[in-house]
Amino acid sequence: MTRRTLLALVIALAAITAALACRREPEAPVIRVASLRDVEGQVLGEMFAQLVESTGEARVERRLGLGGPGVVFAAFEAGEVDLVPQYSGSLAEELLREPRLTDFATIRRKVEALGYEVLGPLGFNNTYGIGVKREVAERFGLRRISDLRGRAWRGAVTPEFREAVTGLGAMVSAYRLALGDVRTMEHALSYVALARGEVDFVDVYTTDATIRAQDLVVLDDDLGAFVRYEGLVLARTGFAREYPRSWAALGQLVGRLSDATMTSLNGEFEIARRSPSLIAADFLTSLGIARPAARSEVAGDETPWVRLTLEHLGLVAVSLAMALAVGLPLGWWASQRPAVARSVLSLVGVIQTIPGIALLCFFIPVFGVGWEPAVYALAAYALLPIVQGVVTGLTQIDASLRDVAAVLGMTDRQRRRRLELPLAAPALIAGVRVAAVINVGTAALAALVGAGGYGTLIVTGLAINDWRVVMLGALPSAGMAMLIHALFAALESRASRWQ
Amino acid sequence: MIPAIVFSGVALAYGPVPVIEDLSLALAAGQTHCLIGPSGSGKSTILRSITGLSAPIRGEVKVLGRRVEHADAASQREANRGAGLVLQNGGLFPHLSVRDNVVLPAVLAGWSRERIEQRLMELEALVGLASELRARYPRALSGGQRQRVALARALFLDPPLLLLDEPLSSLDPQSRTELQEEMKRLFGSLARTVVLVTHDVPEALFLADTITLLDRGRVAQHGPAETIARHPASDWARTFVRSAAPRWRHMLGLVDGESP
Numbered sequence: 001m002t003r004r005t006l007l008a009l010v011i012a013l014a015a016i017t018a019a020l021a022c023r024r025e026p027e028a029p030v031i032r033v034a035s036l037r038d039v040e041g042q043v044l045g046e047m048f049a050q051l052v053e054s055t056g057e058a059r060v061e062r063r064l065g066l067g068g069p070g071v072v073f074a075a076f077e078a079g080e081v082d083l084v085p086q087y088s089g090s091l092a093e094e095l096l097r098e099p100r101l102t103d104f105a106t107i108r109r110k111v112e113a114l115g116y117e118v119l120g121p122l123g124f125n126n127t128y129g130i131g132v133k134r135e136v137a138e139r140f141g142l143r144r145i146s147d148l149r150g151r152a153w154r155g156a157v158t159p160e161f162r163e164a165v166t167g168l169g170a171m172v173s174a175y176r177l178a179l180g181d182v183r184t185m186e187h188a189l190s191y192v193a194l195a196r197g198e199v200d201f202v203d204v205y206t207t208d209a210t211i212r213a214q215d216l217v218v219l220d221d222d223l224g225a226f227v228r229y230e231g232l233v234l235a236r237t238g239f240a241r242e243y244p245r246s247w248a249a250l251g252q253l254v255g256r257l258s259d260a261t262m263t264s265l266n267g268e269f270e271i272a273r274r275s276p277s278l279i280a281a282d283f284l285t286s287l288g289i290a291r292p293a294a295r296s297e298v299a300g301d302e303t304p305w306v307r308l309t310l311e312h313l314g315l316v317a318v319s320l321a322m323a324l325a326v327g328l329p330l331g332w333w334a335s336q337r338p339a340v341a342r343s344v345l346s347l348v349g350v351i352q353t354i355p356g357i358a359l360l361c362f363f364i365p366v367f368g369v370g371w372e373p374a375v376y377a378l379a380a381y382a383l384l385p386i387v388q389g390v391v392t393g394l395t396q397i398d399a400s401l402r403d404v405a406a407v408l409g410m411t412d413r414q415r416r417r418r419l420e421l422p423l424a425a426p427a428l429i430a431g432v433r434v435a436a437v438i439n440v441g442t443a444a445l446a447a448l449v450g451a452g453g454y455g456t457l458i459v460t461g462l463a464i465n466d467w468r469v470v471m472l473g474a475l476p477s478a479g480m481a482m483l484i485h486a487l488f489a490a491l492e493s494r495a496s497r498w499q
Numbered sequence: 500m501i502p503a504i505v506f507s508g509v510a511l512a513y514g515p516v517p518v519i520e521d522l523s524l525a526l527a528a529g530q531t532h533c534l535i536g537p538s539g540s541g542k543s544t545i546l547r548s549i550t551g552l553s554a555p556i557r558g559e560v561k562v563l564g565r566r567v568e569h570a571d572a573a574s575q576r577e578a579n580r581g582a583g584l585v586l587q588n589g590g591l592f593p594h595l596s597v598r599d600n601v602v603l604p605a606v607l608a609g610w611s612r613e614r615i616e617q618r619l620m621e622l623e624a625l626v627g628l629a630s631e632l633r634a635r636y637p638r639a640l641s642g643g644q645r646q647r648v649a650l651a652r653a654l655f656l657d658p659p660l661l662l663l664d665e666p667l668s669s670l671d672p673q674s675r676t677e678l679q680e681e682m683k684r685l686f687g688s689l690a691r692t693v694v695l696v697t698h699d700v701p702e703a704l705f706l707a708d709t710i711t712l713l714d715r716g717r718v719a720q721h722g723p724a725e726t727i728a729r730h731p732a733s734d735w736a737r738t739f740v741r742s743a744a745p746r747w748r749h750m751l752g753l754v755d756g757e758s759p
Contacts, residue, residue, distance in 0.1 A: 404590040406570040407550045407662075408604055409580040418603075422594045498594040498636040 031243065034063040034072055034081040034369065034450065037459050038187060039270045040126060040207060040262065041065070044085035046280040048233065048250060052083070054284075055245040063370060064276075065459045067448030069094060069160055071361065071369060075450070080368030082236050083250075087126060087229035089166060099165035102227045117239050119247070120232025123255045124207055124262040127229045128161055129218040130171070131204040133194060137217040144222040145175050152180030153200040156190035161203040166227045168203070174225040188270075188465035207259060209267025231257060252289040270464050303457065303472065312453035312480065315371075315443040319378030320436055327383050328428075331390025341391050348384045356381065356442040360449050374443070374451035381442055382435035389431020393424025426496035433488030440481040444473065454480075503528035503660065503692040504549060508558035511544045518544045519716045522558070526709070528659075531686045531693040533703035533724070536713030537739070542696045545713075546664055549694065550582055551575045563659060580608065582660040583653025587669055589645040591637040597648050598633040604655045622651040627681060643674030650682075654689075661686075663695045667702065679705055700740055704728055712736055 031052050035045030045064040052060050063081065066072050073094050075081045088108075092101040096110050108118045130145055141147060161167040162184050172179065185193065190202040191210050204211055204218060211218060233250050240247040257265075268279045330348075334341040354362070359380060363373035397420060405415045447455030457473030460466075502525040511519040518541040526532045534542040547553040548560050551570035560567040562582075568575040583604075584590065591600050601622065605615045623630050626647045637645055646666055653661055666682075667675045683706055686693050697703050703710055703724070710727045712720040719739075720732040731737035 400586055400588075400590055401592060403547070403552050403570075404584060404586065404592075406552060406576070407579050407582060407584040408607060409576045410607060411573075411576065414607065419592060423592075498638065 029058040029242075030061050031058045031082045031246065032061045032063060032080065033083045034066055034075055035085055036069065036072060037065040037067060037448065037463050038205070039209075039266050039463055040205065041085060042276045042460070042463065043265050043269055043279055044231070046276040047253070047284065048083055048085065050277070050280050050284060051249040051253070051289075052243070052246040055243075055249050057243050057245050063450035065447060065456060065463070066369060066450050067357070067361070071364060071449060074364045075369035076234070076236065078365070078368035079236065080370060082239060084234050086232055086234040088121070088232060089127065089227045089229040091232075091234070092227065093165055100227065104228075104230055104232075108232075111234075115237040117235040117237065117247075118232055119235070119250055119254060120230065121255070122231040122233070122253055122257040124231050124257050124259045125228050126205050126207040126231060126259075126262065128164075128167060128171075128226045129204045129206045129221065130201050131194070131211060131216040131218050132201045133197075134215050134217050136200060137219075142217065142219060144220040145171065145177075145225070146222055147219065148177055148179075148201070149175065150178075152178060154180045154198075155182040155201045155203075156185050156193045156199040157182060157203040158187045158190070159184050166225070171225045174223050186462050188463055192465060207262040207266055209263055209270045212263070213267070213271050231262070249289070252287075256287060256289075273464065273466060305476075308452065308454055308456060308473075309476065309480075311451070312440070312443055312455075312477065315374055315378060315446055315451060315453055316436060316439045316480075316484070319375045319439055319443075320382055320432065322375065322379035323382035323386050323435060324432065326379070327386035328390060330383075331387040332394065334387065335391045335394035338395075341395070345384075345388060345391065348387050351380050352384045356445050357448060360445055364449060369450040371451050373449050374446035378439045378442055378446070382439055385431040385434040385438070386428075387431075389428040389434075390424065392431075393427030394420060396427070397423050422495070426492055426499065429488055429492040429495055433485060433492065436484045436488060437481045440477060440484060444477045500525070500527040501529075502526060503563060504694070505561045506545070506548075506558070507561070509548065509555045509560055510557040511541065511548055511553050511555055513541075513544050513553070517556075517716070522718065524711060524718065524721060526692065526694065528692050529690045530708040531695060531706055533707035533710045534694065534696045534713060535698065535700065535703045535710055536719075537698060539715070540713040541716045542698075542713050543664055546662055546694060546696050549660075549662060550579050550584065580604070580656060580658070582662055583650075583656075583658045585646065585649040585653050585661075585663045585666045587665040589637065589649035589666075591645060591648055591652075593637050595636075596633065597628075597635050597637070597640070600637065600648055601628075601651045601655060604652060608656060618655060622654060625654070625685065626650045641674070642670045643678060646670065646678060650685075659691060661689075661691050661693045663693065665696055665698070668697065668699065682706060700742060712739065714739075 033045050033049045033052070035041035042064050045062065049060045049062055052058060063075075066075065069090055072081070072084055076084060088102070088104050091111050092107050093099040095114065095116075096107065098110075101107055101110075104121050108120070111118055130148070132142055136142065140151075157168055168182070171177070183193075183199070187205075190199070191214060193199045194202045194216070195214060204216065206218065210216075233253070235247070265279055265283060268274045269276055330344060334344040351359070356377075359377040360374055363376045367373040367376060401419060401423075402415065405419050410418065443451075443453050444455040444458055446453055447459045454473040454477040458470050461469030461471075461473065504526040506522045506524045509519060509522040510517065511522070522545065534545055536542050544553050548555060549562055549567065551567045551572070554569045562578070565578060567578075570576070570579065592603070595603065598619070602615050602619055605618065610618075620630070622628070628644070628647045628651055632640065632644060632648075637648070640648065649666070667678055670678065679702060686706065695703070695706060704727075707724045709722060710724050711718055712727060714735055720727055720736050727736070728740060731740050
């Protein structure tokens with residue numbers, strides 16, 4: 001009975017794998033649009049996607065809301081992404097490695113020389129700025145960044161601002177500042193920290209709608225520490241030739257998005273909580289440059305639960321199946337040799353010590369973004385509990401029972417099937433249960449590398465600082481973890497009836 | 500005498516530790532033989548060598564005219580089906596019910612269902628096992644019941660050879676006496692070759708046709724049970740035999756205090 005249940009489980013996993021594999025088999029052509037996880041990235045990405053869809057030239061695969069510029073560029077360079085909203089300053093720093101380059105035409109020429117295609121400028125400059133509360137600005141007479149000198153201000157900044165050559169470091173050295181504690185956090189949260197008075201300044205993106213909503217003062221960059229970040233469309237080599245109508249449609253955006261327009265579109269998402277698909281659709285319609293079908297699938301309205309659930313479950317099931325395929329033989333092999341078992345366990349234990357988000361990014365150079373790196377990372381994560389379960393299960397078997405098996409004339413195969421597997425089953429199933437529950441949680445991070453699932457809602461919720469949206473992703477994820485826990489606990493008690 | 504098991508110049512080790520240095524011994528077919536000695540005397544290792552679980556470093560073990568190979572060898576696996584093994588704790592598979600444990604040898608041998616059912620009933624009667632216990636797991640059995648199940652499993656294919664490694668030593672005195680009586684009756688009626696390892700002198704004297712007294716890897720004395728009891732060959736043998744409880748010495752007619 002236990003064997004049959006296990007078999008049924010394996011078949012179910014295989015079926016899900018197959019279904020997902022089929023689902024992922026694209027009926028060409030497909031244009032993959034990616035964007036950063038910030039508000040503007042999601043709005044612009046949706047706009048690009050709808051413009052392409054309006055031409056009917058290709059199906060669009062959205063990979064909006066990726067974990068960071070590094071992820072986006074890695075995916076772009078790996079050929080995993082066709083189209084992405086970008087900024088002149090980012091291209092200068094990340095692609096050209098000439099961070100001080102500011103002239104748009106020069107940047108475009110150099111990027112095109114690398115083989116990429118550029119449309120722009122779109123019209124807005126979303127550069128870094130330093131935002132402070134109005135009352136603080138007035139009390140201390142802060143108008144320019146220079147005015148920050150002589151006091152250990154506390155700040156909250158994004159990881160991107162901290163890392164960028166033209167970011168925090170450039171500002172501190174250009175203005176010779178001696179800042180206090182500067183913490184790194186999610187962009188939307190730094191506004192919360194500022195509002196609560198936990199920090200004195202934040203880095204702002206100058207098209208953030210929150211600046212106006214919270215009535216912040218953006219200090220004048222009087223020494224010119226920050227370069228220009230002009231919005232543009234970046235496409236992979238050959239895009240314009242392959243999809244001329246899409247390219248033409250995207251071209252209609254050039255010069256149409258002023259600072260004010262972009263800021264107000266961001267505000268519709270960030271403040272008014274409209275879904276980016278509706279914001280993009282309304283804007284494109286208002287310009288009369290496209291009449292795309294409106295899609296809405298974020299910010300809680302008409303959330304595509306079935307798709308998110310399947311994506312999340314698929315990530316967990318497939319990664320678990322992969323971990324079992326590797327972990328079972330590995331654990332069996334290790335359990336035969338105690339010294340090997342120790343090394344194998346500490347090796348897979350090391351994987352477990354890597355933070356989940358780091359492990360997800362680990363596989364991007366190999367598999368690009370999306371589903372594959374997430375599945376491999378989750379499989380690597382699931383390895384320790386599974387191998388541990390197999391080793392524990394097999395090594396706790398009384399040695400004299402193997403003697404009995406030999407005297408009963410059992411072959412190796414019979415011994416494994418009739419003695420070792422059933423005796424190891426409870427520990428093994430416990431290992432799989434732990435692995436599955438961990439993976440449900442870690443899979444929520446997979447949205448940061450574009451793998452979808454409930455994490456999509458968490459990422460969106462963080463981007464717009466809406467805890468309800470975060471909970472919309474977190475609760476079903478927790479529910480799934482509990483269900484899976486219960487399922488495996490039932491299997492486990494079945495398999496250990498004899499104990 | 501037709502020897503069922505012959506050891507010729509056998510040296511054995513338990514792991515890296517040498518246990519038996521030079522064993523030469525012939526055990527007659529159809530009799531009950533006891534290997535007896537204190538802990539660490541190598542008696543269990545000798546028993547293991549009969550099924551190839553311990554491979555000799557030197558010399559050879561022949562069982563029913565066939566040289567024993569390592570237990571992993573396919574031909575040895577085949578030969579082992581002709582032996583039944585009972586261990587101290589029974590050696591039952593904990594995840595199988597009483598029934599599934601008992602019939603396992605026949606299932607592995609590919610017997611038909613009817614034949615298995617019939618033999619199961621025979622054996623339950625033979626070893627005194629209530630059929631209500633069939634669905635139970637070993638965990639839920641008493642020590643005595645467990646040994647009866649192990650005996651039934653060992654006898655299922657009616658093997659010519661029955662190997663028992665301290666089968667009664669973890670039982671309470673009452674079920675131990677009970678099972679000793681039943682085993683004596685059973686061995687007498689089956690007329691199989693039985694090799695029984697024990698450290699219990701009265702048990703050996705009660706059950707055995709021949710006794711092999713082992714002292715630190717050497718045979719201290721080998722012969723009919725009666726001879727060992729009445730004429731210990733050395734001071735050590737005398738001391739060891741006399742360690743039997745007074746009640747037993749009396750019952751077996753051993754002279755107290757002095758050698759006969």
